Each structure stands twice: as C-alpha cells, then as structure tokens.
Amino acid sequence: MNEVRSRLSKCFAAVFPELIEAEILRATPDSVASWDSLASVTLVSVIEEEFSVEIKPDDLEQLVSFDKVLNYLEQTKSVA
Amino acid sequence: MKLIEALSIIPKSPNPGPNSGNEPLAVALVCGFTPLHLQTFLHAELQLLFPERRIELTTGLYGDIFGTLQGLKGQRLDAVVLVLEWSDFDARLGLRQLGGWGPQHLESVVERVDVWLAQLRLLLAEIGPAIPVAISQPTLPLPPLFFTPGWRGSFYELKLKELLAAFAAALGQHTRIRIVNEQRLGQASPPAGRLSVKSDWTTGFPYQLTHASALAALLARLVRNPLPKKGLITDLDNTLWSGIVGEVGAEGVHWDLDHHSQAHGLYQQMLRTLAEEGVLVAVASKNDPGVVEEAFQREELLLPRERIFPFAVSWGSKAKAVAEILESWNVGPESVVFIDDNALELAEVKAQHPEVECLQFPIDKPQALYELIEQLRDWFGRGTISEEDALRLDSIRQRAGLRQPTDEREGFAESLLAEVEAELTFDFRKDPHDQRALELVNKTNQFNLNGQRYTEAAWHDYLAQPATFTLTASYQDRFGRLGKIAVLTGRSGAGKIHVDAWVMSCRAFARRIEHQCLRVLFERSKTDYITLAYAATARNGPLTSFMKELSPDSSVGEFRLTQAAFAAICPRLFHRVVEENHE
Numbered sequence: 226m227n228e229v230r231s232r233l234s235k236c237f238a239a240v241f242p243e244l245i246e247a248e249i250l251r252a253t254p255d256s257v258a259s260w261d262s263l264a265s266v267t268l269v270s271v272i273e274e275e276f277s278v279e280i281k282p283d284d285l286e287q288l289v290s291f292d293k294v295l296n297y298l299e300q301t302k303s304v305a
Numbered sequence: 306m307k308l309i310e311a312l313s314i315i316p317k318s319p320n321p322g323p324n325s326g327n328e329p330l331a332v333a334l335v336c337g338f339t340p341l342h343l344q345t346f347l348h349a350e351l352q353l354l355f356p357e358r359r360i361e362l363t364t365g366l367y368g369d370i371f372g373t374l375q376g377l378k379g380q381r382l383d384a385v386v387l388v389l390e391w392s393d394f395d396a397r398l399g400l401r402q403l404g405g406w407g408p409q410h411l412e413s414v415v416e417r418v419d420v421w422l423a424q425l426r427l428l429l430a431e432i433g434p435a436i437p438v439a440i441s442q443p444t445l446p447l448p449p450l451f452f453t454p455g456w457r458g459s460f461y462e463l464k465l466k467e468l469l470a471a472f473a474a475a476l477g478q479h480t481r482i483r484i485v486n487e488q489r490l491g492q493a494s495p496p497a498g499r500l501s502v503k504s505d506w507t508t509g510f511p512y513q514l515t516h517a518s519a520l521a522a523l524l525a526r527l528v529r530n531p532l533p534k535k536g537l538i539t540d541l542d543n544t545l546w547s548g549i550v551g552e553v554g555a556e557g558v559h560w561d562l563d564h565h566s567q568a569h570g571l572y573q574q575m576l577r578t579l580a581e582e583g584v585l586v587a588v589a590s591k592n593d594p595g596v597v598e599e600a601f602q603r604e605e606l607l608l609p610r611e612r613i614f615p616f617a618v619s620w621g622s623k624a625k626a627v628a629e630i631l632e633s634w635n636v637g638p639e640s641v642v643f644i645d646d647n648a649l650e651l652a653e654v655k656a657q658h659p660e661v662e663c664l665q666f667p668i669d670k671p672q673a674l675y676e677l678i679e680q681l682r683d684w685f686g687r688g689t690i691s692e693e694d695a696l697r698l699d700s701i702r703q704r705a706g707l708r709q710p711t712d713e714r715e716g717f718a719e720s721l722l723a724e725v726e727a728e729l730t731f732d733f734r735k736d737p738h739d740q741r742a743l744e745l746v747n748k749t750n751q752f753n754l755n756g757q758r759y760t761e762a763a764w765h766d767y768l769a770q771p772a773t774f775t776l777t778a779s780y781q782d783r784f785g786r787l788g789k790i791a792v793l794t795g796r797s798g799a800g801k802i803h804v805d806a807w808v809m810s811c812r813a814f815a816r817r818i819e820h821q822c823l824r825v826l827f828e829r830s831k832t833d834y835i836t837l838a839y840a841a842t843a844r845n846g847p848l849t850s851f852m853k854e855l856s857p858d859s860s861v862g863e864f865r866l867t868q869a870a871f872a873a874i875c876p877r878l879f880h881r882v883v884e885e886n887h888e
C-alpha cells in the first residue's frame with residue numbers, strides 16, 4: 226500500500242511542483258492555490274496513466290484531496 | 306513520454322540572464338481544441354531539444370484557428386505550431402456538435418472544407434515567410450457520417466482527403482512551412498489509438514495521451530529543424546557489398562536479389578541518393594587498394610567511384626582512416642556517420658572519435674537494414690537541396706588535388722592563386738529567405754567570428770532592422786565553382802561599420818577570400834575603421850588565426866580594425882570582383 230501512496234505522491238508532485246511532501250499529503254483544492262479545474266484534469270490524467278485506471282466522470286467530484294484519491298485508488302484496485 | 310515525465314521536465318526550464326545570448330524560444334501553439342496535454346508534451350519536447358532556452362509557449366482561443374493566426378501577424382515568434390483536425394474544417398466532422406450527418410449534408414461538408422482550406426492556405430502564405438510554421442494535418446479518424454460501410458471508402462471521404470492532400474502539397478513547397486510526416490506519426494501512434502471520445506466530451510481535448518505525446522515529439526522536431534549531418538564513411542566487405550573482395554575477387558562480390566544480397570544493393574542505392582543530395586561519402590576499408598580498384602570497375606555498382614571521396618584503403622587502423630577522411634573533408638566528427646559490419650572496428654572508431662555516429666551494418670537482418678536506411682534518412686534529411694550541396698564534393702576533391710595544406714588556412718602558392726582566374730561575387734541584398742546564408746551562419750564552426758547562431762525567426766528579425774546589412778560571397782575559378790561560401794552581416798550608421806557575424810566555409814580557405822571581404826567592406830563603406838564582434842569558441846581556431854594576422858595582440862570582444870592596419874597586412878589579391886545589389 227505504501228507503494229500506491231508513494232506513486233500517488235509523485236503524481237501530485239508533478240502537477241503541483243511547488244508543494245513539499247507534507248503539503249502534498251494535506252492537499253485539497255482549498256489549500257492549494259494552483260488546484261484549479263485545469264490542474265484537476267491534469268491530475269486525473271496523470272493518475273489514470275500512472276495507475277492504468279479509468280476514472281469515471283461522475284467520480285471526479287469526490288477526488289478532492291490526496292487522501293480521497295488514495296482511498297479511491299485502493300478501492301478500485303481491490304475491486305479489480 | 307508519459308505525462309508525469311513531461312510535467313517534471315517543464316519546471317526545469319532555464320532562466321538565462323539578459324546577456325546570456327540565449328533568448329527565450331517563443332512558440333505559438335494553434336489548435337481548435339483545448340490544447341491541454343498537447344501543450345504540456347510540446348513544452349517538454351521543446352525543452353529537451355532546446356535545453357539552453359526558456360520555452361515560452363502560448364495558445365489561442367478554443368475553436369478559433371483563423372482568429373488566433375491573424376493575431377500572430379507581426380509578433381516576435383520563433384515558430385508557430387498549427388495542429389489541425391477535421392472538426393476545425395467543419396464542426397459536423399467532430400463529435401461535439403450534433404445535428405447533421407445525413408446524406409443531404411455531405412455535399413455541403415465537402416464544399417465547406419474546400420473553402421476553409423483555401424482560406425487557411427492564403428493566411429499561412431502570409432505568415433509562413435516571416436515565421437516558421439510546423440503543421441500537423443488531421444490525425445483523428447473521420448466519424449462514420451458517410452453512408453458506405455466502414456470498410457469501403459466513400460466518395461465524399463475520398464474527396465475530403467483529396468482536398469487535404471492538395472492543401473498540404475501546396476504548403477509543402479514553402480521552405481518555412483513544415484508538415485508532419487503522417488507515415489512516421491503512424492509508426493509512433495497507430496491510428497486506432499489516437500481518439501479519446503471521453504476526453505473530447507469532458508474537456509474538449511480529443512487525444513489519447515500516447516497520441517498527444519507522439520505528435521508533440523514530431524512537432525517539436527519540426528520546430529528544431531536540426532542541421533543534417535554532412536558525411537558518411539562506409540566499409541566495403543559485407544557492407545557495401547556481400548563477400549570479401551580480397552578472397553572472392555572483384556567479380557565474386559554481390560548486391561542483388563539473385564545472390565540473396567539485396568540489402569547491400571539497397572544500401573548502395575541509399576548512399577548514391579545521399580551523395581546526389583550533397584552528402585560526402587568516403588570509404589574506409591582494410592583491403593588491398595588494387596583489388597578495391599578492380600571492384601569499382603564494375604559498371605553495375607549503384608554507388609560509382611566518382612561519388613566517393615576519399616578512398617582510405619589500407620591494412621591500417623580504421624580509426625586512423627576515419628581521422629584522415631575527416632581531415633580531407635575538413636568537417637567535424639559530430640557531422641559524420643561511420644558504418645561497418647564489424648563490431649570491433651566500430652568500437653575502435655567510437656573510442657577514437659566519440660562524436661562520430663557508428664552504426665553496425667546488419668547482416669542477414671532485412672528489417673534491421675531497412676531501419677538503418679530510415680535512420681540515415683533522418684540524419685541526412687534536409688528541407689531543400691541547394692546548388693552548394695551539389696558542388697560540395699567537387700570542391701573538396703579539387704582542393705585535395707591542388708595540395709595538402711598542413712595548416713587549415715595555409716595559403717596556396719602565390720603563383721597558383723594568380724593563375725586560377727578566381728572570381729568573387731559579392732551580393733549585398735538582404736534576403737531573409739536565403740536559406741544558404743542562414744545555413745552557413747548556423748553550420749560553420751572554424752571560420753566563424755563568434756559562434757553566434759540564429760533561429761529562422763531571429764535571422765528574419767535581424768535582417769528586417771534598417772541598420773543591418775549583409776554581404777554574401779560566391780566563388781569560382783577555373784577548377785570549378787564553390788558557390789556561396791561566405792556571409793558577413795553587421796550594422797552601419799553614422800559612418801561606422803560593426804560586424805555582428807562573419808562565417809566562411811572551410812572549402813574556401815586559403816584563397817584570400819577573407820581579405821577580399823574586408824577590402825570590399827572598407828571600399829564600399831568608406832570608413833576609416835570597422836569593429837568586429839569577435840569571440841573565441843572551442844572550434845574557431847582558423848578565424849582566431851586570421852584575427853592574430855590582422856593584429857597580433859587581438860583579444861576577444863569588440864575588435865577594431867583600421868583601414869591603414871588592414872592595408873599594411875593585406876596580401877596581393879587576384880580575384881576578379883563582381884558586386885551585386887549594392888545601394
């Protein structure tokens with residue numbers, strides 16, 4: 226599981242290069258100024274590519290923090 | 306490249322200071338869809354190809370290609386990247402607009418595409434001369450709006466493709482408009498894996514990531530437009546032909562289907578093509594020169610001996626042979642490819658000449674051979690073939706035949722210079738479309754005032770300044786023509802002349818052409834002194850020698866040369882001078 230967390234952290238770091246590791250773990254659209262709609266789309270694309278998953282458009286609204294994305298990936302992977 | 310990799314490259318963009326000489330690379334990405342990840346990939350690819358430049362990539366408005374292009378007129382840009390898709394021509398050819406796929410619409414779709422492409426062609430003809438434009442034609446599939454089944458080509462579909470092909474062919478004639486090779490794109494991004502319907506609907510970005518990445522890589526290469534390599538050195542036995550000529554004799558080597566050696570025939574054909582395009586081709590072979598000579602008497606060779614210079618045939622080291630060839634050509638190792646079937650020979654050459662590209666000729670691997678000649682095409686490919694390309698081999702052979710100077714700029718004998726009936730034509734026209742002049746400035750290393758390089762857009766902008774002037778020199782003598790071999794540019798005003806760039810092809814050394822350039826400059830400008838923006842580089846030793854000749858205590862920076870000082874050291878000049886387009 227730590228591996229998923231580490232890979233996800235790299236995804237966040239690529240999209241938000243200004244964040245340090247601790248900030249990434251707490252990242253939300255409210256706490257990160259650069260997390261706008263464009264960043265959301267980029268983040269989802271990076272995650273889809275990195276984890277070979279397809280995130281449904283209806284699921285996007287709930288992926289609003291590092292932890293929520295992590296939970297989503299863990300559930301998706303366990304279902305798969 | 307993965308998206309996460311592209312995102313990690315972009316923040317590493319350098320931020321050179323204002324006096325670094327590395328201006329930001331300004332590129333406009335123009336497309337009708339949301340540029341999104343294509344913008345990211347293109348930025349990253351450009352950064353990799355221009356590591357010393359900061360990339361400034363701008364985009365236009367969604368769905369407004371014409372408006373965006375119009376807005377670019379007059380802007381200071383290094384390149385425009387134009388990415389077209391069918392839906393730009395007519396929204397009915399996309400998936401985001403509903404209401405019109407019936408058979409009654411097909412005629413009007415074709416008509417609208419025809420008009421749209423004609424208008425775009427006119428607009429690009431205005432932009433293209435000032436700014437290099439890289440274009441990708443539609444890469445996504447046409448939607449199934451035609452009434453024929455998917456496996457059958459529709460008349461209307463074929464008509465659309467005909468219009469597009471005519472549009473691309475017309476644009477392809479412009480030297481500054483470069484079009485992505487669809488065949489190469491297809492290798493990197495197969496058509497079936499390009500469209501992302503989900504992304505198109507959710508974000509307006511219609512590409513799969515893999516397709517965006519592949520397309521961006523090719524577009525960035527079109528922007529980079531790398532200089533072609535200059536020379537190819539080939540082995541003979543089991544490379545240029547099948548068999549060892551020293552064992553089987555001149556009649557025993559082959560290069561055809563009948564002897565299962567077509568790979569060597571195709572390789573010969575490719576080398577001949579390259580030679581005809583101006584690439585220098587030499588032989589480095591461990592053999593008996595007499596036997597090789599006999600083999601080259603065979604008329605069916607596709608690469609005849611007159612296309613090869615020099616022949617370095619001996620039992621000595623290949624690395625030494627390569628060194629001799631480089632000296633004979635007077636080109637740098639980074640511009641040269643060496644091909645041999647023997648891995649040990651390749652390793653030896655690579656060890657001695659690490660900048661030479663070394664390729665192993667694949668024996669009994671037809672697919673690998675095909676990939677090798679594709680690689681050669683990439684390395685030696687060029688946008689146009691100039692008169693100078695055709696003259697290059699003759700002039701090098703002629704130079705070698707006259708004598709073998711030990712110093713790069715060591716002169717020919719005075720008596721010879723007096724007899725060769727040399728003619729120098731100086732052209733003062735400022736022509737930003739003179740590709741040969743820009744090529745000389747960007748390719749010349751040895752006789753180069755300061756190593757300054759220019760992008761096409763920067764060159765265009767420089768020449769557009771009213772104070773700048775250009776002098777190009779073309780040379781011929783009774784042994785033949787060298788073509789355009791020198792370029793000198795600078796600025797004039799208030800009776801002063803400052804030279805910003807000055808290059809001369811190494812093929813033209815030892816003929817006192819550099820002296821004649823300065824003499825003409827002094828004579829025409831009627832100034833007492835000129836200044837030159839001299840800077841020593843790792844490779845402009847011959848230029849530095851000349852500067853020392855002009856003034857033994859010359860140092861880098863603004864070099865001041867008075868007419869009196871020049872007259873004191875200028876040797877006797879024998880050229881007949883012709884001046885053209887002088888105001």
